[in-house]
Amino acid sequence: MESSGEAAFVPHEDVQIAVIVPCRNEAAAIARVVEDFRAAVPTATIFVYDNNSDDDTAKIAREAGAIVRKEALPGKGNVVRRMFADVEADIYVLVDGDATYHAASASKLIQKLEAEMLDMVNGARASAEDDSYRPGHRFGNALLSGIVATIFGNRISDLLSGYRVFSRRFVKSFPALAGGFEIETELTVHALELRMPIAEIETPYSARPEGSESNLNTFRDGWRILKTILLLTKTERPLPFFGAIFAVLAVASTVLAWPLALTYLETGLVPRLPTAVLSTGLMLLGFLSLACGLILDTVTRGRQEMKRLHYNSIARHRGGQCD
Numbered sequence: 001m002e003s004s005g006e007a008a009f010v011p012h013e014d015v016q017i018a019v020i021v022p023c024r025n026e027a028a029a030i031a032r033v034v035e036d037f038r039a040a041v042p043t044a045t046i047f048v049y050d051n052n053s054d055d056d057t058a059k060i061a062r063e064a065g066a067i068v069r070k071e072a073l074p075g076k077g078n079v080v081r082r083m084f085a086d087v088e089a090d091i092y093v094l095v096d097g098d099a100t101y102h103a104a105s106a107s108k109l110i111q112k113l114e115a116e117m118l119d120m121v122n123g124a125r126a127s128a129e130d131d132s133y134r135p136g137h138r139f140g141n142a143l144l145s146g147i148v149a150t151i152f153g154n155r156i157s158d159l160l161s162g163y164r165v166f167s168r169r170f171v172k173s174f175p176a177l178a179g180g181f182e183i184e185t186e187l188t189v190h191a192l193e194l195r196m197p198i199a200e201i202e203t204p205y206s207a208r209p210e211g212s213e214s215n216l217n218t219f220r221d222g223w224r225i226l227k228t229i230l231l232l233t234k235t236e237r238p239l240p241f242f243g244a245i246f247a248v249l250a251v252a253s254t255v256l257a258w259p260l261a262l263t264y265l266e267t268g269l270v271p272r273l274p275t276a277v278l279s280t281g282l283m284l285l286g287f288l289s290l291a292c293g294l295i296l297d298t299v300t301r302g303r304q305e306m307k308r309l310h311y312n313s314i315a316r317h318r319g320g321q322c323d
Helices: 030-040 057-064 076-086 103-115 135-152 168-173 183-193 218-236 238-267 273-312
Strands: 017-023 045-050 067-070 091-094 120-127 164-167 198-205
Touching: 017 030, 017 057, 017 076, 030 045, 030 057, 030 103, 045 057, 045 076, 057 067, 076 091, 076 183, 091 103, 091 168, 103 120, 103 164, 103 198, 120 183, 135 183, 135 218, 164 168, 168 273, 183 218, 218 238, 218 273, 238 273
Parallel strands: 017 045, 017 091, 045 067, 120 198
Antiparallel strands: 091 164, 120 164
């Protein structure tokens, strides 16, 4: 990983940068976020999408100079989907509105994206403060990041980072199906599945400002993220997913059938007919699961080809040719 930079980034005059900030009830932090990112990326347009806040988040963001829009559907995933659809730019900086991410690192992330023609640069959180990154969140992030790395590829260490920079072709090819905080998982898996050029840079991570409270629930949202990983595994890796089910069912069937087989060889009788029926049923279900995996694997490959073709058809910069 690389360390973060401090200097403001001044892009080519034809490159439009959008800083997009999903937030809910961030009145205590949003002004600082807008001001810090304006200083870090002076040419960027800052969009704040308010997700049904019941405080003065929208008013404060507007007074700080951001373009404020509203998304009524609750959940970060719904906000990100709306932002990706509405905002037109060449480079997108996605950051949470809680003032925990290092705005000055934006220049480093953007420069990395442009210099190496990448589609995503992830801001991996590096925290020197104990209260900035709760132990439960840290452990959960490490666990979920490890699961995704094992299944989809070990290219991102901080799965749940809310600080990322994207190319236009990433944003406009991303389907955004998640509704809540599991959106970060979906963003990562999208990049890994299409084998996009991506990178990760370590960035400072600090505690929330006083008076600001997290909208993330460790156990509830952690469970939702885990379910998203399982769903994406079923969708994007159907053969290993259903193959694992086949293996479990086949082992269970064999364990049940083994003593029956020994008894039959010795006596010619099957004394426990219900067990024999259960064993046969489990094995049939196992082979049915395997058949589903083989069929869906072919379907998934076709879907991936279509997604890749759509991704390739999108220019990195608006009005330009594909690089």
